[in-house]
Amino acid sequence: MKFGYTIIYVENVLETVAFYEKAFGLPRRFIHESNLYAEMETGDTALTFAGEEAAELSNLAITPNRKDKLSAGWEICLVCEDVHKAYAHAVENGALPLSPPEEKPWNQTVSYVKDLNGCLVEIASPVRK
Template identity: 55%
Template sequence: MRNKDYEVLYTILYVKDVAQSVAFYEKAFGLKQQFIHESQQYAEMETGGTTLAFASNELAKSNLPQGFQENSLSNLPAGMEIAFVTDDITAALSRAIEAGAVIVVDAKVKPWGQTVAYVRDLDGIIVEIASQM
């Protein structure tokens, strides 16, 4: 059932370097850049129904004058994740690690039958790599 009032259209990740994040997600997960602003402060990736976007920390600071916790591999990850579904967890995990992702939890089968692995991207954001449910 679809909510007629609200629809998730964007997931926006705050990152240190937007162009670097675009290049990483292209290499690690095979995504394609859809749009990058000439300022290099904002970009969008082609992902299907929901757009994955990156905003620079500087842009985030202008939007959130009270501040926010910046994503970083040197800090504990934020209490959120993004997830990609694939038919080949082993190959996807290897590709992500080869691109610079840091493994958090190797692939394992959950009690409900789904295989799931977790990595952190260049900014320390948790990315789930999972099989279909």
Template identity: 45%
Template sequence: MVKFGYTINYVNNVDDTLSFFENAFEMKRRFITDENDYGELDTGGTVLAFASHELGSTNFTGGYVSSSESDKPLGIEIALVTDDVNSIHKNAMLYGALELKAPEIKPWGQTVSYIRCPAGILIELCTAIQGEL
């Protein structure tokens, strides 16, 4: 059996990225290395983590596409579920997020917005779909 354990995003500054998620979304820091090159947030069963580009370059000698260097967001997102998309969206903007799409109600009743955090990561803020947690 395979279990989904981590999503790791490579960023310019791990500590700053953790701080953004702590401030904008009231998440708690779970771990950061003494070198500040890898850190995790306490998000429940699956870990949301960040690693420095320097650490990433040791794993991928051929390089990779950096979300912070790309003019457009990468074709992958982190979805954060909340009961109040509007206020969380506004709060994220206060801490430096770039609005990509303001909150809107989808035809199936879910409220969804899109932002790009200061590290360049695409984030969907959404309410739960009927029947989810």
């Protein structure tokens, strides 16, 4: 078994894709013609978004992600070499700042923002050994 992708249910798939393109520089891989599903190019494992209606179509009960609510108990982590630059770019492009870049004892730079849906996004450097 291998990890294939993460799906985040969002209120508006197209707005979320545009936000991730602008704030984090992730290119879109695919948007379904229904606009209820999209994939972002992130390497081997895709970050995907599905409309909340898609959860309902599959008879899944979800708690909607909202910017003005407490974030859910998960996060996505985007890894880059220049965390300070990426953090500033994300905030300048609509991400809500939560924690500026900080050097951690395990030899990694870590920061946190919220996306337009209220989801936690960690922006971090690779762990240096």
